[in-house]
Amino acid sequence: MQRLLAFFAVSLVLSGAAVVSAQTAHNSAAPINFSADHIELQDKANRALLSGSVSVKQAEMTLNAARMTVAYTGQVVDGSPQVSRLDAAGNVVVTRPDQTARSNFAVYDLNKRVVTxxxxxTLIQAGNTVNGGRLTINLDTGRAVIDGSSVGGGGGGKAGTTTSSGGRVSGTFSVPKRN
Structure with a gap:
């Protein structure tokens, strides 16, 4: 019950947004490890293009997508370029402890420590599902905000979930068994 309340210290406001909290702070200074079927380095543009089953891992967070653009500052510290932003597209999945989010696109701004x-x-945590058009995760606070603004249609449409339509947030909350 406490986990349900922590996850859904949800505040539904008139704009159709849900606020979710319960994650611990993410270590955005941790090294970023990646794998992909193909990489194209564009040094003059300070970016790398990754494609084909892209997987990026930083600390306890994993970001998977079909394609990803990695932007870096041009500065090299301890032999590694300083990554400032990741843009992911195609079947994007972000996994954190006890939390999985899926979408069509994602941007991880390392300077702001925010994943949009x-x-x-679709955000799933502790058996609860929330669907919407946009999800913003603050990695310092663990706060996630979902709103109904629509980019690319409604939620995942999988069994047991309710899809988002008309710019609204929707979902399913699990109810603990009672004796």
């Missing part, structure tokens, strides 16, 4: 997911967003 767009289009057919």
């Amino acid at each position: 997911m767009l289009g057919a967003v």
